Amino acid sequence: MTAQRINPSILSADFVNLQHELERIATADLVHVDVMDNHFVPNLTMGPPIVERIQAVSPVPLDVHLMIADADRWAPGYAELGAFSVTFHAEAAADPVALARRLREIGARAGIALKPGTDPEPYLELLPEFDQVLVMTVEPGFGGQSFMPDMMSKLRAFAEAKARLGLDVWLQVDGGITVDTIGIAAEAGADTFVAGSAVYGGVPEERIAQLRSAAAAH
Ligand code: DX5
Numbered sequence: 001m002t003a004q005r006i007n008p009s010i011l012s013a014d015f016v017n018l019q020h021e022l023e024r025i026a027t028a029d030l031v032h033v034d035v036m037d038n039h040f041v042p043n044l045t046m047g048p049p050i051v052e053r054i055q056a057v058s059p060v061p062l063d064v065h066l067m068i069a070d071a072d073r074w075a076p077g078y079a080e081l082g083a084f085s086v087t088f089h090a091e092a093a094a095d096p097v098a099l100a101r102r103l104r105e106i107g108a109r110a111g112i113a114l115k116p117g118t119d120p121e122p123y124l125e126l127l128p129e130f131d132q133v134l135v136m137t138v139e140p141g142f143g144g145q146s147f148m149p150d151m152m153s154k155l156r157a158f159a160e161a162k163a164r165l166g167l168d169v170w171l172q173v174d175g176g177i178t179v180d181t182i183g184i185a186a187e188a189g190a191d192t193f194v195a196g197s198a199v200y201g202g203v204p205e206e207r208i209a210q211l212r213s214a215a216a217a218h
């Protein structure tokens, strides 16, 4: 079986106690950090100074999800501060391949994210340029929304391209992932699962374990 990763999103954590909230997810694979600019999405979270402090105290590596415009300008800084992976949205970069190459040069894994309305077609042949693809299963911007099963055909298209090209690119899903939906995404080819409200809505360590078994049982 391919390795499966559970990446809790701290968007659902208590922002005034971030260090404690990070320690509660020490059994996760990575911590998913949602950066929003109130421009690319209608919500605002944090920027480089806070992410740098998260990087300094987190027990697990950082999976940074940039929901910001002008990714060309901002994404490299997150790689430089030590993020394990930096994912930007397809529409937010002037030249996604050039930006991915720059992120890899700095030493981060490069990810490309697709909103529900984004056509996967142009990116299938570009898969070798990326270390991960994030298929959004909600409209980006907010936690606690419902999983969009319609996105599974997009995930399957990436899973087929990945197999055809013989790549080990990670296929990530983000939005509405719970013990009830994670198996649907795993069955469609996802191997990396972001979950915010499902993890922080209970005892994080227990929720992470439950998500792991539900993903493995698909
Ligand atoms: C939404 C963010 C997600 C969010 C997911 O735009 O990208 O990472 O935290 O939250 P849940 O798991 O609650 O849908």
Ligand code: ZN
Residues within 6 Å of the ligand: 009, 032, 033, 034, 065, 174, 194
């Ligand atoms: Zn996210």
